[in-house]
Structure formats: C-alpha cells, structure tokens
Amino acid sequence: MFKLFVENSKIAFGSIRTQLLRTILTVVIIAFGIMSLVGILSVVSSLDSMLNSKFSSMGSNTFNITQYEFVTRQRGGGEEEKINPIISYPEARFFKDKYKFPLTRSSLSFTATATAEIKFENQKTDPEIQVLGVDENFVSNSGLEVIQGRNFNSLDIQNNAYMCVIGSDFVTKGLLKDVNPIDKIISIRGAKFKVIGALKEKGSTFGNSQDLRILIPIQVARSLYSKPSIDYTISTMVDKKEMLDEAIDQATITMRQVRKLNPVEENNFGISRSDDLVNKIAEMTGALSIAAWVIGIITIFGSSIALMNIMIVSVTDRTREIGVRKSLGATKNTIAWQFFVETLIISQLGGLLGIILGILIGYGISSALDFAFVIPWKAIMAAFGTSFIVAIVSGSYPALKASKLDPIEAFRYE
Numbered sequence: 001m002f003k004l005f006v007e008n009s010k011i012a013f014g015s016i017r018t019q020l021l022r023t024i025l026t027v028v029i030i031a032f033g034i035m036s037l038v039g040i041l042s043v044v045s046s047l048d049s050m051l052n053s054k055f056s057s058m059g060s061n062t063f064n065i066t067q068y069e070f071v072t073r074q075r076g077g078g079e080e081e082k083i084n085p086i087i088s089y090p091e092a093r094f095f096k097d098k099y100k101f102p103l104t105r106s107s108l109s110f111t112a113t114a115t116a117e118i119k120f121e122n123q124k125t126d127p128e129i130q131v132l133g134v135d136e137n138f139v140s141n142s143g144l145e146v147i148q149g150r151n152f153n154s155l156d157i158q159n160n161a162y163m164c165v166i167g168s169d170f171v172t173k174g175l176l177k178d179v180n181p182i183d184k185i186i187s188i189r190g191a192k193f194k195v196i197g198a199l200k201e202k203g204s205t206f207g208n209s210q211d212l213r214i215l216i217p218i219q220v221a222r223s224l225y226s227k228p229s230i231d232y233t234i235s236t237m238v239d240k241k242e243m244l245d246e247a248i249d250q251a252t253i254t255m256r257q258v259r260k261l262n263p264v265e266e267n268n269f270g271i272s273r274s275d276d277l278v279n280k281i282a283e284m285t286g287a288l289s290i291a292a293w294v295i296g297i298i299t300i301f302g303s304s305i306a307l308m309n310i311m312i313v314s315v316t317d318r319t320r321e322i323g324v325r326k327s328l329g330a331t332k333n334t335i336a337w338q339f340f341v342e343t344l345i346i347s348q349l350g351g352l353l354g355i356i357l358g359i360l361i362g363y364g365i366s367s368a369l370d371f372a373f374v375i376p377w378k379a380i381m382a383a384f385g386t387s388f389i390v391a392i393v394s395g396s397y398p399a400l401k402a403s404k405l406d407p408i409e410a411f412r413y414e
Contacts, residue, residue, distance in 0.1 A: 042358060113225055
C-alpha cells in the first residue's frame with residue numbers, strides 16, 4: 001500500500017511538472033484565498049493585542065469622569081452628539097474633595113500641551129512633547145510605572161514643586177540617554193524642573209508615542225499654560241473590584257451634585273470604566289475577525305471551484321494517458337488516487353504559499369501602523385485544514401471521473 005502511494009505520488013509530481021503553467025495558476029488562485037484569510041487575521045490579531053495591552057493596564061477597577069462617554073448616543077435611528085460642558089478645575093477639585101467613597105483614590109489631570117519643546121543643557125527636542133498636569137495619584141490610576149527615581153508625593157503637589165517625571169524615550173533615545181536622568185534639570189517653557197522619576201516604556205498607539213511626555217504638578221502646569229476652557233479628567237481607582245459598581249453610582253451622584261443637576265436632567269458628563277473600553281475593543285476586533293473569515297471563505301470557495309475546473313480539464317486532456325494506464329492493469333482506485341494526490345499537492349502548495357504571503361502582508365501592515373506583530377496560529381492551522389478540505393472537495397469529482405473512463409473509449413479520444 002505504501003509503495004503504491006509513493007508510486008502514485010511520483011506520477012502526480014511528474015504530471016504537475018509537465019503542466020507547470022496550469023499548476024502555477026492554480027496554486028496562485030488557492031494562495032490568494034488563504035493569503036486573504038491569514039493576512040487579515042494577522043492584522044486583526046496584532047491590533048487586538050496592541051489595544052488590549054495598552055488599555056488593560058489601566059486596570060479593570062478604574063473609572064474616569066470626562067466631558068463625554070466613549071460611545072455616541074443614539075436618538076431616532078440617527079446619531080446626535082450631545083454638547084456637554086467641559087470639566088473645569090473648580091468642578092474637578094470640588095469632586096475630589098467631596099467624593100469620599102471607601103477604598104478609592106481619585107486623581108486630577110489635564111493635557112497642558114502636545115507641542116512642548118524641552119531643553120537640557122545645550123540640547124533641545126522638537127516641539128512634539130506632551131506635557132500633562134497631574135497629581136500624586138495619576139501614575140497609579142493610569143496604569144503607569146516609575147522604574148527610575150520616584151513618583152510625586154502629596155507634598156510635591158501641595159507645594160507646587162518644580163519637579164517632573166519623564167517618559168521612557170527621554171532616557172532610552174532622547175535628551176537624557178547618555179546620563180542618569182534623576183536630579184537633572186530640564187527646561188519647559190523657560191521654567192526649570194528637576195527630574196525625579198522616569199516611567200516604564202508604554203510604546204505607541206496608532207503612531208502616537210506614549211513615551212514622549214512629561215508629568216508636572218497640576219498647579220504648576222496651570223500657571224505655565226493658562227488658557228481658557230481647559231478640560232480636566234477625573235480618574236478614580238477602587239481597591240476592591242466588587243465595590244466598583246457601587247463606587248461609580250456614588251461618583252455619579254457626587255458629580256451631579258457638583259454640576260447642580262435637577263433630578264429630571266440627564267447627566268452632562270461621561271463616566272466610563274476602563275474595562276468598558278477593553279470590551280468595546282474586543283467587540284470591534286471580533287467583528288473584524290468574522291469579516292475576515294467571511295472574506296476568506298468566499299475567496300477559498302471560489303478557489304475550490306477553480307481548482308475543480310482545472311482538474312476536470314486535466315482529466316479530459318489526459319484521457320489517452322488514463323486509457324494506457326488502465327490497459328496496463330491500473331485499477332480504478334489507482335487512477336482515482338493519482339488524480340486525488342495531484343489535487344492534494346497543488347492545494348497544499350497553494351496553502352503554504354498563501355500562509356507565507358499572508359504573514360508577510362500582515363507583518364508589513366502591522367509595521368506600517370506601528371503594531372506589535374502577532375502570528376495568528378489559529379488562522380494558520382485553519383488555513384492548512386481549509387486547503388486540505390479544498391483538495392478533498394475539488395479533487396473527488398475529477399478523480400472519480402478519471403477512474404470511470406473506459407480504456408477503449410479513451411484510446412478513441414483525440
């Protein structure tokens with residue numbers, strides 16, 4: 001049996017070599033379907049991994065109070081954007097002082113600028129640095145980590161100390177890459193700040209670096225960047241996850257009191273849990289994965305039909321060859337197996353080429369979008385399985401047709 005398999009495989013490879021152009025076209029057709037599936041799923045997997053790694057670090061027991069919710073409100077089948085007032089500093093400060101839910105820590109922050117130019121000795125950066133005004137709880141509530149030096153303490157914030165915590169890019173490839181950054185003096189908008197800490201690397205999201213930023217005490221930031229309509233963010237961490245819903249309910253009540261809303265009025269602010277965003281990301285990437293599978297399956301189905309047609313044409317073109325083999329004693333099973341092996345080889349070659357091209361395309365797109373590339377092993381295994389199924393579906397009928405040819409009729413075929 002094994003010898004017969006080897007012999008049929010040799011004959012199949014020989015037939016493939018004699019019909020090289022037809023084989024190449026068939027392999028390319030199958031590869032295109034597999035490439036579409038693997039390539040799209042590679043990008044989706046990389047996107048999902050990147051977004052979850054960025055936002056899951058915020059912690060599932062954190063919620064933010066912002067001007068708007070993450071989601072858009074729906075009314076009457078159309079989208080309507082509700083205009084909410086910004087969260088001013090007095091409101092944010094009042095909330096922090098008034099909100100006394102057990103085992104919680106609230107932080108206030110705002111983005112002072114995203115175009116700061118930072119100077120150190122005789123060097124300076126491009127005007128692309130983000131400066132944030134924060135308090136002592138911002139780092140822990142935002143899922144950040146200080147790996148050199150220390151974080152702000154309450155005295156630093158109360159005394160409006162001219163100190164700062166810098167992003168990792170300043171240490172690894174920026175102004176302070178060749179020195180110990182701690183206790184160095186940098187200049188922000190003409191003011192001198194002592195570096196007291198450096199953050200752990202966070203990477204970038206959609207090309208925007210999370211490591212090119214500097215944290216300074218919130219009141220110092222307000223004095224340096226005094227502009228109207230500054231929108232503040234309130235972030236609260238709950239030590240016990242099971243108390244999160246109750247803490248959010250209490251925060252909603254407190255913020256409504258801050259805003260002096262009547263009982264019949266809707267909230268004019270947004271409260272969003274950090275895991276709400278993670279869940280929404282999972283929904284979006286899940287939908288993209290389904291779309292990728294649908295596109296891939298449709299393309300592969302078309303490839304299966306193309307492969308079947310090509311193998312039927314091959315059977316027709318090789319009618320005399322089949323007649324000769326049958327006259328020399330080849331059985332129906334032998335003939336059928338030969339054509340089935342040909343189909344199997346072609347489909348697996350197409351599957352392998354499609355997987356390689358899909359991974360390369362996924363890697364290229366992920367690199368261009370600054371995602372960490374993730375190999376979709378499930379998609380690769382599915383692609384191999386799919387190409388095998390394609391071989392069975394596409395090869396069965398041509399193999400059966402070849403096995404049933406009458407040798408006498410085959411010799412008459414021109």
